[in-house]
Amino acid sequence: MKLNFMSSRASASGDRKFGMFAGVFTPTVLTILGAIMYLRTGWVVGNAGLGGAIAIILLAHIITVSTGLAVSSVATNTRVGAGGAFAIISQSLGLEVGGSVGIPLFLAQCISVALYVLAFTEAWLRIFPNHPDGLVAILTFVLVFAIVYISAQFTSRTQFIILFIVGFSLFAILLASFPIEGRPGLTETPVFWGEFQDANFWQTFAVFFPAVTGIMVGISLSGSLREPRRDIPIGTMSAIGVTMVIYLSLAYWLARAAPMDVLRENTTILVDKAFYDWAILAGMLGATFSSALGSLVAAPRVIQALALYDILPFSDRLSRESGDG
Template sequence: RYARYTSILLQSQGSEEKGACSWFRHNEILCHSLYDFPGVFPGSLRHAKAGMTLATLNKRCELQNLTSCLLPQEELDIRPKVSSLLGKLVNYTNLTQGVKEHEEAESTDGSKKKVSKSPSMGTLMGVYLPCMQNIFGVILFLRLTWMVGMAGVLQSFLIVLLCCCCTMLTTISMSAIATNGVVPAGGSYFMISRSLGPEFGGAVGLCFYLGTTFAGAMYILGAIEILLTYIVPQAAIFHPSGAHDASSAMLNNMRVYGTVFLILMAVVVFVGVKYVNKFASLFLACVVISILSIYAGAIKSIFDPPEFPICMLGNRTLSRDQFDVCAKTIVKDNITVASKLWELFCHSTNLTTENCDEYFLMNNVSEIAGIPGAASGILKDNLWSNYMEKGEILEKAHHPSVDVAGQKNNLHLYVLSDIATSFMVLVGIFFPSVTGIMAGSNRSGDLKDAQKSIPVGTILAIVTTSLVYFSCVLLFGACIEGVVLRDKYGDAVNKNLVVGTLSWPSPWVIVIGSFFSTCGAGLQSLTGAPRLLQAIAKDNIIPFLWVRTC
C-alpha cells in the first residue's frame, strides 16, 4: 500500500503547488495514512497543519530516496535478487522448501509461464497437519518405551515437558515475527532474514540447514533399524560373534545399508521431487494409524492383555532368540531330558551339572507377562528411574533370585544394556522427536492468512503432540513390564518392536507404519536441506557460499 502511495507522490512531484494541493485534498486515504505514519513520511499532515505546502512536503521527504525506507520489497537495488528468491523458494509439503518450484520445473517448459494462483490454504491443511507429521517421528516408535523404562514415568514426564517448552518458546518467538508484518513466501529463513536482517537470517538458516541434514541421517538410521531388527533380520550382513559385538555388528550394518538408502533417496529426490510431495498424505496416514493402534492396544489390554511371556532366570531377563521353551528340562516320550536352555548354560545335552553355570543352577526359570495390561497395577513399579551402565543385565526388582559371587558368565544369553543412561542422555535422545515445528512457516506462501495461521496452527500442533507424548508415557508405564520397556531391541520378546507388542490389531501395523513414515521424513529432509542452503547462498551472506547471479 505504501509503495503505491509513493509512486503517486513521485508522479505528482513536478506539479504546481495549487494543483498538488487540490490533488492532496481529494486523496483522503493517503492523507490519513500520511497523518498516521509521521515516522515514515516526515512531512505528514501534522506538519501540513502547521502551514507547510505540498512542495515543502516533497522537499522534506526527498521522494527520490524515499523508496529505501518503505518495504523490504523495495530493496531490490540494495539486496540482490530478493524478489526472485521469494518467487523461487515456494512452499513444500512437510519439511521441504522449494518443492513446488522444483515440481513446476519438472512438469512445465521453461518458456511457458504458469499463472500464479492466489494462496488458499488454511490453518488445518497448511500448518497444523504438516507440523504434526514432522513432529511425530522415529523416536516415538523406537525409543519412547525405552526412555520410560530407564527414566520412569515421572522423569519421562519431566523430559517431555522440558523439550516441549523449548519448542513452545521458539514458536512464540516465531509467531511474534509472523504477526508483526507481512509474512514473505519462502519459509522461516526468509521470514527471519527479511524481518531481522540477512545476518540473523543467515545464522539461523545455517543452524536450520544443519538440523535438517542431521535429521535426515537420523531418519535413515531409524529406517535401517526397523528393517534389520523387526522386518527382515536375515538381511543383516554383519552378525554378532560375542556378548559385546552386537552393537558393532549393527553399526557396520547401518554403515552399509545407510549408504545404500542415502543413494536411493538422493536419486528419488533428484529425479522426482513431485512424487515425494504427492506421497506426503500417505506418510501422514501411516503416522496417524500407528498412533491410533497404540491407543487401541492400550484399551484392549485392560480387558484382554496380549500374550507375550518373558523368560526369567532368577531376576535376570533372558534373550529368547536362542531357545523356544522357557524351562530347564522338558519331557519327551515320558523321559525327562535337557532343554535347549540347559544346553546353553551347561554346554551338555545330558543332565550333568559339572560344567553348568552356577547362577543357572541356583535359580529357577520362570515366565512373567510382558504386557500385564493397564489394570495390573504395574504403573507403581514403573514410576521411578532405573538407569543402567553399559553391559549391565536387565533385572526385575523384587523378583526371587539367589545372588552368586564372582564374574558373570554367558552374558550373551541375557538382555544387556547397550549404553550407559542418565537423565541428560535421555533428554538428548528424545529432543529430536519434538522438532519439526517450522513446517507451517515454510509454507507461508501458500497460506491464505499467514499472520493468523502460522501462530495458531503451530501452537495447536505442539499442544496436540505434547498431549500424545504425555499420554503415551503414561500408557507405556501402565501397561508394559519394566524389563520389557528397558529392552531396546526387543530381545526378550522374540525381536518384536516393544511398542508393537502393545498395539492392536497387529504389531505389523506399527512396524510397517513406522518404516514408511520414517522413509518419508528422510525424503522430506533431503528435499528441504539443499534448497535452504541455496537460498542462503543466493543472499551472499556467507563468504564460502557466494554465488554469481546475472
C-alpha cells in the first residue's frame, strides 16, 4: 500500500515535460554512439573480421534487446515514477531490492560523469596535445555542471545539438564511401573471419559490449516523461534498433575501407578515412560530452526518488525539486 502511495507521489513530483524523442531516444542514442564507436569499432573489425564483428554486434544487441523488452514490459504494466531503473525495480521487486540497487546506481552514475569527462579530455588532447589535461578536465566538468544546473530542458536542447553533430559525423563517413575529390572510396575486399591476433572472440566482445549498455540512460528521466508507459518502450527499442543498424553498417564500411592490420593498429582510422576529419573529432567530443550530461542529469533524480520513498536520511530536503527541474 505504501509503495503505491509513494509511487503516486513520485509520479506527481515535477512537471512532465519530455516526450519520447527528447527524454528517451536522444540520450540513449548519444550514449550508445560514444567513444567506443569512434575509437574501437575499427579494432574490433580488424581483429575479428567482418563476420566476427557482425556476430559480436548482434550478440551484444541480443542482450540489450532482452533487457529493453524486460524494461518495456514492466514500464507498460506499472506506474513508473521518478528514478528510472530504481523506480522500475521497486515496482517489480519491492522497495528493499529497489533501494539496494538505487544507491549503487547513484554512485555508478556519479563515477560515470568522471569517466566521461576523462574520455572527453583524452579526445580533446588528440586535437590540442599541448593543452594541460587537468585544466581541460576541470573546465569540462564545470561546463557540464553549468548546463545541467540551468535546467533539464536546457540540457535536452544541448543534446539535440550534439545529436546533429554526431549525425553529421556519420554523414562524413558515408561520403567517404564514394570516389569524390581524388579519394579512392571503399576499395578493400572484406575479410569475413579474422585471425583474432590481439584478443580472442570473448575478449573482443568484452571490449565492444560497453558501447551498447547505455540503454538505461534513456529511462533516467522517467519522472519527467509525459507518458512513461509509452515513451520508455518506444524510445528504448527504437534507439536499440537504430544504433544496431549504424554499428552493422559501420563494421561493413570499415572492412571495406582499410586492411585488417591497419584497423587493428590505428585507433583513429575514422578520422583518417572520413571525408571531413574534423567532423569525426567533433562527433567524438560531442558523444562523450553528452554522456557526461546524461549521467549528471540522472544521478540526482535517483537520489530524489530514493528520498521520495523515505529510504534516505533527510528525505524531505533531498526530495525537493527546483522549479526548472
